[in-house]
Amino acid sequence: MKLLEGKTVLVTGASTGIGRAAAIGAARHGADLVINYAHSDGPAASCVAEIEALGRRAIAVKGDVADPQTAQDFVARAVDAFGKVDVMVSNAGICPFHAFLDMPVDVVERTFKVNLHGAYFMVQAAAQQMVKQGHGGAIVAVSSISALVGGEYQTHYTPTKAGVHSLMQSTAIALGKHGIRCNSVLPGTILTEINKDDLADQEKREYMEKRTPLGRLGQPEDLAGPIVFLASDMAAYVTGAALLVDGGMYVNLQ
Numbered sequence: 013m014k015l016l017e018g019k020t021v022l023v024t025g026a027s028t029g030i031g032r033a034a035a036i037g038a039a040r041h042g043a044d045l046v047i048n049y050a051h052s053d054g055p056a057a058s059c060v061a062e063i064e065a066l067g068r069r070a071i072a073v074k075g076d077v078a079d080p081q082t083a084q085d086f087v088a089r090a091v092d093a094f095g096k097v098d099v100m101v102s103n104a105g106i107c108p109f110h111a112f113l114d115m116p117v118d119v120v121e122r123t124f125k126v127n128l129h130g131a132y133f134m135v136q137a138a139a140q141q142m143v144k145q146g147h148g149g150a151i152v153a154v155s156s157i158s159a160l161v162g163g164e165y166q167t168h169y170t171p172t173k174a175g176v177h178s179l180m181q182s183t184a185i186a187l188g189k190h191g192i193r194c195n196s197v198l199p200g201t202i203l204t205e206i207n208k209d210d211l212a213d214q215e216k217r218e219y220m221e222k223r224t225p226l227g228r229l230g231q232p233e234d235l236a237g238p239i240v241f242l243a244s245d246m247a248a249y250v251t252g253a254a255l256l257v258d259g260g261m262y263v264n265l266q
C-alpha cells in the first residue's frame with residue numbers, strides 16, 4: 013500500500029543521511045519530491061536520480077536554511093514545479109561537537125540558526141502555502157533524543173533539538189484549525205555524516221551500541237518508515253506527538 017500517492021513532499025537537508033532516506037522513502041510511497049541541501053551538489057543530484065528511477069518526479073533546490081528567504085524560495089520552487097505542498101519534512105541540521113567552556117560564539121550562533129531558525133522558517137513557509145491551498149497538510153520535524161537528554165559536547169545543539177520538538181507542539185495548536193498536523197521524530201544515534209568523526213572513537217561507538225536494547229546503532233533508513241507514517245493519512249489523528257526512533261536507547265537507564 014502506497015501511503016503518499018500523488019503528494020508533493022518537501023524535505024530539507026536531503027542530500028545525505030536521514031533527509032535523503034526520508035525523501036527516497038516518500039518516493040517509494042508514491043510522492044513527488046522537492047529536496048533542499050546546502051553544499052553537496054553531487055549527493056543531491058544522485059538523490060534526485062534515485063527518486064526518478066523509482067518513477068517519481070524530483071527537483072533539488074540549493075539553499076542555506078539559516079536564511080529565512082531560503083524557505084520562501086524553496087516553497088515557491090515546489091509550487092512552480094508541482095503546483096502544491098502537501099508535506100514538509102524539516103530535517104536539515106548540523107552538530108559541530110565542541111566543549112562548553114571555550115565554545116566559540118560563532119559556532120553557537122550558527123548551530124542555533126541552522127537547526128532552530130531554519131526549522132522555524134521552513135515550517136512557517138510550508139504552513140503559509142498549505143493554508144492558502146485550503147486542504148490541510150502534514151509537517152514532520154526531525155528533532156532528536158537530544159531534545160530529552162544532554163550531551164557534554166552538544167551544549168549548543170541539544171537546546172536546538174528541544175526547540176524543534178517544542179516548535180511542533182506549538183504549531184500543532186496554531187495549525188490544527190487548518191487541518192495541518194505537526195509532529196516530530198526523535199532519532200537516537202544514527203550512522204550519518206554528522207557523527208562520522210565522533211563515532212570514529214571506537215570506545216564511544218561501542219558504548220552507544222551497548223546502550224541500545226536493539227543492539228545496533230541506527231541507519232538513516234530506520235527513520236524513513238516513521239516519517240512516512242507521520243506524513244500520511246494513517247496518522248490522521250496524530251498531531252503534537254513526538255516519536256522516539258532510537259532502538260530503545262532513551263529508556264535504557266539500568
Ligand SMILES: NC(=O)C1=CN([C@@H]2O[C@H](COP(=O)(O)OP(=O)(O)OC[C@H]3O[C@@H](n4cnc5c(N)ncnc54)[C@H](OP(=O)(O)O)[C@@H]3O)[C@@H](O)[C@H]2O)C=CC1
Nearest residue numbers: 025026027029030050051052076077104105156202204206
Ligand atoms: N545522525 C544522528 O544520530 C541524528 C541526527 N539527527 C538530526 O537529523 C538531521 C539530519 O542529520 P543527519 O542525516 O544525521 O546528518 P547529515 O550530515 O548526513 O545530513 C545533514 C543534511 O543537512 C543538510 N544541511 C546542513 N546544513 C544545512 C544548511 N545550512 N542548509 C540546508 N541544508 C543543510 C546537509 O546538506 P549539505 O551536505 O549539502 O550541507 C545534509 O543534507 C539533523 O537535523 C540532525 O540534528 C537527530 C538525531 C540523531
Ligand SMILES: C[C@H](O)[C@@H]1OC(=O)[C@H](O)[C@@H]1O
Nearest residue numbers: 107156158200201206207
Ligand atoms: C550527531 C550525534 O551523534 C547525534 O545527534 C543527535 O541528535 C543524537 O542524540 C546523537 O547525539
